Each structure stands twice: as structure tokens, then as C-alpha cells.
Amino acid sequence: MASCAFRPGVSGAALGLVLALGLAVPGSAQDHKKSAAPPAGSTSADPKSAAGNVPAPAGETIKPQAGEQATDAKATEAATGGEAAIPPSLSWSFGGLFGHYDIAQLQRGYQVYKEVCSNCHSMKFVAFRNLAALGYNEGQIKALAATYQVEDGPNDKGEMYKRPGRPSDYFPSPFPNPEAAAAAYGKAPPDMSTLAKARNWERGFPAFILDFFTQSEETEGPSYISAVLQGYTKSDDPKYNIYMPNHKIAMPKPLSDGQVDYTDGTAKTLPQYSKDVAAFLMWAAEPKLEQRKAMGLRVTIFLIVFAVLLFFVKKRIWARVGGDVIIGAREVSDKRVR
Numbered sequence: 001m002a003s004c005a006f007r008p009g010v011s012g013a014a015l016g017l018v019l020a021l022g023l024a025v026p027g028s029a030q031d032h033k034k035s036a037a038p039p040a041g042s043t044s045a046d047p048k049s050a051a052g053n054v055p056a057p058a059g060e061t062i063k064p065q066a067g068e069q070a071t072d073a074k075a076t077e078a079a080t081g082g083e084a085a086i087p088p089s090l091s092w093s094f095g096g097l098f099g100h101y102d103i104a105q106l107q108r109g110y111q112v113y114k115e116v117c118s119n120c121h122s123m124k125f126v127a128f129r130n131l132a133a134l135g136y137n138e139g140q141i142k143a144l145a146a147t148y149q150v151e152d153g154p155n156d157k158g159e160m161y162k163r164p165g166r167p168s169d170y171f172p173s174p175f176p177n178p179e180a181a182a183a184a185y186g187k188a189p190p191d192m193s194t195l196a197k198a199r200n201w202e203r204g205f206p207a208f209i210l211d212f213f214t215q216s217e218e219t220e221g222p223s224y225i226s227a228v229l230q231g232y233t234k235s236d237d238p239k240y241n242i243y244m245p246n247h248k249i250a251m252p253k254p255l256s257d258g259q260v261d262y263t264d265g266t267a268k269t270l271p272q273y274s275k276d277v278a279a280f281l282m283w284a285a286e287p288k289l290e291q292r293k294a295m296g297l298r299v300t301i302f303l304i305v306f307a308v309l310l311f312f313v314k315k316r317i318w319a320r321v322g323g324d325v326i327i328g329a330r331e332v333s334d335k336r337v338r
């Protein structure tokens with residue numbers, strides 16, 4: 001019977017699909033050393049960061065607007081009052097099934113992080129030596145690490161002391177503790193190690209079904225970060241940010257056109273900076289993204305081949321039996337008994 005013969009093949013393929021999706025689904029934070037820990041730097045002062053990877057700002061899921069994605073910040077504001085606007089989804093080189101990082105973009109993003117963001121934000125799960133993945137050589141990384149002062153100790157007098165950083169050190173926090181950071185800005189700047197994976201939004205039915213298959217969820221974090229940096233839409237109110245709940249942000253507008261001096265000829269504009277630094281933060285949060293995707297693809301191909309093999313094996317095994325076998329049936333033809 002045709003339908004019967006197909007069954008193992010079909011279920012094999014279905015199993016393959018399920019497994020492959022499982023592998024490719026974003027959010028496997030194990031890729032990064034210790035990244036399952038909550039973002040640092042803000043334990044007591046900032047409840048949303050203290051709760052770890054709580055999606056969306058202030059632990060609130062941003063409500064969908066009739067399944068549509070807002071692109072015009074002003075229009076969204078009128079529609080939602082104090083609610084955070086849904087950031088526009090940008091396209092990223094690392095999105096999708098074959099995603100990969102754009103090394104030049106990561107280098108620019110790192111430059112923005114180093115020159116601007118690192119004055120307030122720590123990145124305590126990323127070590128200087130990890131920058132080798134961005135194409136820096138050992139000497140460059142050593143020199144770079146040495147520009148930071150890292151706390152070490154205690155020494156033989158029992159005191160902590162500062163020394164120049166080494167490649168094995170992690171990006172230090174610019175503040176001695178989260179409380180000091182909160183005292184300076186009203187709120188502690190969250191640690192950036194996992195920020196790009198700790199922020200997303202939901203678009204509700206039916207858009208979320210599409211989002212699941214396109215895996216756009218994976219790139220929501222960087223889209224959000226990029227949007228926040230450009231969300232200071234009221235020039236008379238420096239604390240106003242369209243993408244934050246209640247449109248209040250404790251971070252002073254960190255970036256403007258022309259602020260960071262790119263040397264590769266890339267446009268020195270706010271949207272460009274925002275996108276580059278967001279891509280860099282995605283790398284920081286998931287340095288093994290490319291390996292994960294490549295593995296997912298290999299597994300999918302293997303499972304497809306395996307399903308085809310199973311199909312032919314099944315056909316062969318059942319070939320001797322022929323048609324339907326009805327166990328317990330009275331009239332069994334000669335052919336079937338044989």
C-alpha cells in the first residue's frame with residue numbers, strides 16, 4: 001500500500017525537520033562561557049537586568065500593534081502613549097540559515113564600543129583574547145589589553161591593586177560597583193556581554209508564526225539596540241527615548257553623527273554607528289553563532305540523506321511481504337502467506 005510504504009520516510013523527514021529546527025533555534029546561550037548568568041553591573045539598581053535575560057525592557061513584553069511592525073516612530077508614539085515603540089527590523093549579515101558575521105562591521109562596532117560605550121558599560125564575559133575572532137593578532141590584543149587597568153589581588157599585604165590588562169583578562173567595568181554606576185546616572189548601565197540576546201519583542205498572532213520560521217527573533221536584540229541609540233526623538237528632552245517603556249531612559253544620548261572616526265571609508269553617521277555596534281554586541285553575546293548555524297545545516301543534510309536511506313531500507317524489508325498483511329484475518333491469500 002502506497003501510504004504505508006511512505007510512512008517511515010515521512011516520519012524520518014519530519015523528525016529531521018524537528019531536530020534541525022531545535023538546533024537552529026536561537027537563544028542557546030551556552031555558546032558563550034558563563035553567558036547564562038544575568039547581565040552584570042546592575043544587580044540592585046536595575047530590576048530588569050537583575051532578573052537576567054528578561055525579554056524586552058522593564059520585563060515587559062512590548063505589545064504588538066495589530067501584528068504590524070511600526071516603522072514610523074512618531075506615528076507609533078501617537079498610537080501607544082507611553083508604550084515603547086516596536087523597533088524596525090533591520091537586516092543583518094548574521095540572520096537566517098546561512099548567517100555569518102561581517103568582520104569589518106564587527107571591527108567598526110568594536111571601535112564604537114571601545115571609544116564610546118565602554119565609558120559606562122562593562123562587558124565582563126568577553127576577554128581581550130576573544131578579539132582574535134575579529135582578526136586582531138596577538139600583539140595588537142596585548143597592546144590593547146594593556147590600555148585598560150584591571151583589578152587584581154590580593155597581594156601579600158592583603159590589598160587589591162590595579163595592573164595593566166592582559167589578553168586573558170575580561171573587559172573591566174568602568175565603575176567600581178553597580179551602585180556607583182547607578183549613583184552617576186540614576187540607573188546602572190547594564191553589562192553588554194549578553195545584552196543583544198536579552199532583548200526582544202513579540203508581534204503576536206499571526207506574525208509570530210512567520211517570525212518563528214524566518215528566525216527573525218534572533219536578530220531582534222541587535223535591531224532593538226540599534227533603534228534605542230536612534231530613539232532620542234525629542235531634542236528638548238534628553239531623557240526621552242521612543243523605544244523605552246514610558247519613553248524614559250537614564251542613558252544620555254551616547255552617539256551622534258561624526259563622533260567616531262572610521263578609517264575604512266564607511267559613513268560616519270548615527271544609523272551606521274548604531275548598526276555596527278549592535279552587530280558587535282551580537283558577536284559578544286554569541287561568538288559561536290556561525291559554528292552553530294553550520295552545524296545545524298550539516299545535521300539537516302545528514303538527516304535528509306538518512307531519511308532517504310530509511311525509505312529504501314523499508315521498501316526492501318517489506319518487499320517480500322507484498323501488499324497488506326491483516327493479522328488475524330481468515331482469508332489470507334497464498335501469496336501473502338509465502
Ligand code: HEC
Pocket residue numbers: 056057058112113116117118119120121185187188189190195199224225228229248249250251252254255277278
Ligand atoms: C554616559 C554613560 C553611557 C554611555 C556612554 C552609554 N550608555 Fe548605554 N546605558 C547607560 C545607562 C545609565 C543605561 C540604563 C538606562 C535605563 O535603563 O534607563 C544604559 C542602557 C543602555 C541600553 C539598554 C536599554 C535597555 O533595554 O535596558 C542599551 C541597548 C545601551 N545602553 C546601549 C549603549 C551603547 C550601544 C552605547 C555606546 C554607543 C552606550 N549605551 C553608551 C549609560 C551609558
